[in-house]
Amino acid sequence: MSSLQRRDFLRLSAYGGAVFASALYPLSGDANAAASDDFYFVQLSDVHWGFEGPENPDARGTLPKAIAAVNALPEPPDFIIFTGDLTHTTENPVERRKRMTEFQAMARELKVKNVRYIPGEHDASLDRGKAFSEFFGETRYTFDHKGVHFIVLDNVSDPAARLGDEQLAWLADDLKKQPEDARIVVFTHRPLFDLYPQWDWATRDGARAVDVLSTRKNVVVFYGHIHQEHHHMTGNIAHHSAMSLMFPLPAPASQPKRTPVAWDPAKPYKGLGFREVEAQPKQAHYDITELPVQKEQKGSTT
């Protein structure tokens, strides 16, 4: 049994998570040889630290539970990424920094120390990313890991949800430096495509980014913002949104307004969670496993 298979077995035994495969091309080649370069990372999203409301009676306890769940994974991930809305928005700059300080202290409890952050509109749109940058660094950047080129795009520091000409040129320049068959993973907060603009689930100039990315054949996008798992293709590009760690939102167009899904005392933390992404760079293949904040406990109430 390869390490990949063993990890899948352990993980699924532990959590009963749902697996979604994102393969740009069918699996091929020697699976054992490919496994030597395989790795996995964890995506957490939409923590909204500082939120208070009946939508989550355990608002200050949910992130610690998720961190404990990540720390308890049978094998540690290579890295962890938070895809935005680390904090719930506040118009008070002092309070914003207080929330970021508290969030950062929580995140330091993660055993894995390779942790990356990107902003959401709640973190960055009211001050164009100033506080976020003070705590977490650049709002857009790239990094490489075991044969995959990762690109973080900032579609929230502009309150109008635009990437902007300058960032789009930066993206195009970065892609030019990559080989034609580069494995590219994009992290961003808002969907780059028009998922449901009626609820502001879009990026104003996201189609331009998709056009640029479409010049490459191995591109996958992971994002947050919509507080639920969602999978969509634009041409060859797969887009996968993640669950929130504060409150779920309804499926697009499923009700008149995007009001949060009510907390269910019979099923606490339902609809909340995080994901593992098992990357198999040689095959440009990604297995996505959605995991709950905590294992379902029969008869549990909050």
Added chain:
Amino acid sequence: MKRMHLNRRTLIAAASASLLSGVGVVAIAKPKERVVKVIARKFVFVPDTIKVKKGETIVLQITAPEVPMGFNLPDFNTRGDIVPGKTTTVKFTADKVGTFAFVCDIFCGDGHENMQGAIVVTEK
């Protein structure tokens, strides 16, 4: 050939005369426009529900007294930026029946996500 030229000239002259006199001309009525004033304030559109008859052309005159806001009505492919001190005009013709959401698409503060509304279009 000469007769045909004459006929054509005659027809053109007759048509011109008809246009001048109004006889036999179908009037193309300019679509009726209705102005609706909307205020985008923290964190609500006033009004947040606008009732419209199918076929009406609506001119929204939107103001934002506090901070910059956005008005996006995707189902009618129209939007506008609203800057304090100015009136933004957004125009659309209600060519379909239903309830169509509009939203503020510029992050405007801690109640931004409540800034939603609807255009309700009914048959005439």
